[in-house]
Amino acid sequence: MNIQITMKSFIRMATVVAIATATFGIAGCASHPAGKTVSAKKPASLPWPLVIHDPAKHQTGAELWAENCMRCHELRSPAQYKPGEWAVIIDYMRLKAGLTGEQARKIENFLKESSQGS
Numbered sequence: 001m002n003i004q005i006t007m008k009s010f011i012r013m014a015t016v017v018a019i020a021t022a023t024f025g026i027a028g029c030a031s032h033p034a035g036k037t038v039s040a041k042k043p044a045s046l047p048w049p050l051v052i053h054d055p056a057k058h059q060t061g062a063e064l065w066a067e068n069c070m071r072c073h074e075l076r077s078p079a080q081y082k083p084g085e086w087a088v089i090i091d092y093m094r095l096k097a098g099l100t101g102e103q104a105r106k107i108e109n110f111l112k113e114s115s116q117g118s
Contacts, residue, residue, distance in 0.1 A: 059103075061110025068097050068107070078114030086111040 059067070069075055081089065087108060094104040 059106070061106035061108075064099075064103050065107045065110055068099060068103070069093070071097070078111045081111075081115060083112040083115055086115060 066075065078086070090104050090108040090111070093099075094101075099107070
C-alpha cells in the first residue's frame with residue numbers, strides 16, 4: 001500500500017480538520033442554555049509546590065561516578081588526572097553519559113578532592 005500525500009491533498013485535509021474542530025467547539029458551546037455559566041470540574045489537588053523526587057539527588061559523587069562511568073568503561077583512579085584535567089573530562093563525558101548538571105558537579109567534586117588527596 002503506497003500512500004502519497006500531495007500538498008493539495010494535505011491542505012484539503014487540514015482544512016477539513018480545522019472546520020470540524022471549529023464546528024464541534026461551537027456546537028459544544030451552543031448546547032448550554034443561554035445565560036448559564038458552565039464551570040469546569042476542579043482538578044484533583046496537587047502538592048504545592050510540585051516536587052519531583054530525584055533518587056540521584058541523594059547520591060554522593062562517588063556513588064554517581066561508580067554507577068554512571070562504569071556503564072561504558074573501567075573506572076580510572078582519581079589520582080590518574082589532575083583536578084583541572086578532571087574538569088575537562090567531566091564536561092565532555094556529561095553529554096555522552098546524559099548526566100544532569102548536579103550529577104556532573106558531584107562527580108567532578110569527588111574526583112577533584114580525591115585526586116588532590118593522592
